Amino acid sequence: MRRALVTGGTKGIGLAIARTLAARGDEVVALYASDDAAARAAEEAMRADGFAYRALRCDVASAAAVDALFAAEGERGFELVIHAAGFTRDKLMLMMPERDFDDVVAAHLKGGFLVAKQALKAMISRRSGRVVFIVSPTATLGRIGQTNYGAAKAGLIGLTRSLAREVARFGITVNCLCAGFVETAMTASLPQKARAELLAAIPLGRAGRAEEVAAAAEWLCSDGASYVTGTVLAVDGGLT
Amino acid sequence: MTDLKQDIKELIISSLNLGDVTPDQIVDDAPLFQEGLGLDSIDALELAVAIERKYRVTIPDEAVGKKVFSSVSALAQYVSENRPPA
Numbered sequence A: 001m002r003r004a005l006v007t008g009g010t011k012g013i014g015l016a017i018a019r020t021l022a023a024r025g026d027e028v029v030a031l032y033a034s035d036d037a038a039a040r041a042a043e044e045a046m047r048a049d050g051f052a053y054r055a056l057r058c059d060v061a062s063a064a065a066v067d068a069l070f071a072a073e074g075e076r077g078f079e080l081v082i083h084a085a086g087f088t089r090d091k092l093m094l095m096m097p098e099r100d101f102d103d104v105v106a107a108h109l110k111g112g113f114l115v116a117k118q119a120l121k122a123m124i125s126r127r128s129g130r131v132v133f134i135v136s137p138t139a140t141l142g143r144i145g146q147t148n149y150g151a152a153k154a155g156l157i158g159l160t161r162s163l164a165r166e167v168a169r170f171g172i173t174v175n176c177l178c179a180g181f182v183e184t185a186m187t188a189s190l191p192q193k194a195r196a197e198l199l200a201a202i203p204l205g206r207a208g209r210a211e212e213v214a215a216a217a218e219w220l221c222s223d224g225a226s227y228v229t230g231t232v233l234a235v236d237g238g239l240t
Numbered sequence B: 001m002t003d004l005k006q007d008i009k010e011l012i013i014s015s016l017n018l019g020d021v022t023p024d025q026i027v028d029d030a031p032l033f034q035e036g037l038g039l040d041s042i043d044a045l046e047l048a049v050a051i052e053r054k055y056r057v058t059i060p061d062e063a064v065g066k067k068v069f070s071s072v073s074a075l076a077q078y079v080s081e082n083r084p085p086a
Helices: A012-023 A036-048 A063-073 A098-126 A147-170 A192-201 A210-220 B002-015 B041-055 B062-068 B072-082
Strands: A003-007 A027-032 A053-057 A080-083 A129-135 A172-179 A232-235
Touching: A003 A012, A003 A098, A012 A027, A012 A036, A012 A080, A012 A210, A027 A036, A036 A053, A063 A098, A080 A098, A098 A129, A098 A147, A098 A172, A098 B041, A129 A147, A129 A210, A147 A172, A147 B041, A172 A210, A210 A232, B002 B041, B002 B072, B041 B072, B062 B072
Parallel strands: A003 A027, A003 A080, A027 A053, A080 A129, A129 A172, A172 A232
Antiparallel strands: none
16 A cells, blocks of 8 residues: 655645545545644545545644654655645735745745655655646746746746656656646635636636546556656646 | 764665675775765765664755765764764
8 A cells, every 4th residue: 555645635636636546545644734624524535435544734834844744654654745735825916915925935835845855755765756746837827916826836847857857766756747727715716707718718618627637646656657757747628 | 983884884885775885895984975986966865864764863954965975984973973862
């Protein structure tokens, strides 16, 4: 049984990935930032299906919190790490408080750095491992109101390309999964007009489902993807 | 300290898969990386992980790593000074 760490794994795309991995027999540890109720609900639902799943509260932007988590989880660590945690705080940049920039970059980009850094130790010892960062079309296309989010996600793509080279020797692959427009709590706040424009720009003409993103994540974690590293796999209906 | 140096040499050989090297071929005060054994900075990553796991000693950054990996003697010194009490 592989062990998977899924940040943001109690809601949205992260939860769908956790469910897909758990359903194929992986033991999943999901991290969440603050929503205890959602975490307990996810645990109940997953356990009802007989899946090995635990949800732990952990601020991935905090090195101390991430280090403590890995210390508590033991030396075996995780075979798979999927960084799906994150949130948006959209504003036009000239109206964006420094804090909104810092917080979004901290959760997505720094969180990815901190979690991967800890996870790699066990992966290097084992000489195998998979790291997947969930990114967004905003990283490459841009979107009004998302300078913070776009910068953070583009940063993860850059991190991926370099890290993939650093750890390739150890049989560890590092990839980004670019998740297009998926109906989740995070995207529910999108204004109606922006939503309509976005859907119109998607060649497949519809929003994606979290399960469709999860299927790609599962593949990146599978033996079939053993020769894939340092890349960005887009699951976005053709948007990018 | 002599035992620790011997231990560390064995750890270097096993963690970096240097099957054709014996501990007595590793000179205490010779540089481990670039020259010496011809190891590079990516090998150093693996050794840093092995050191952390075996001795519970973290090599926090590159500056420390550079100093500590300068030789087996420097590494043994660092490990003995920073090891948590058994």
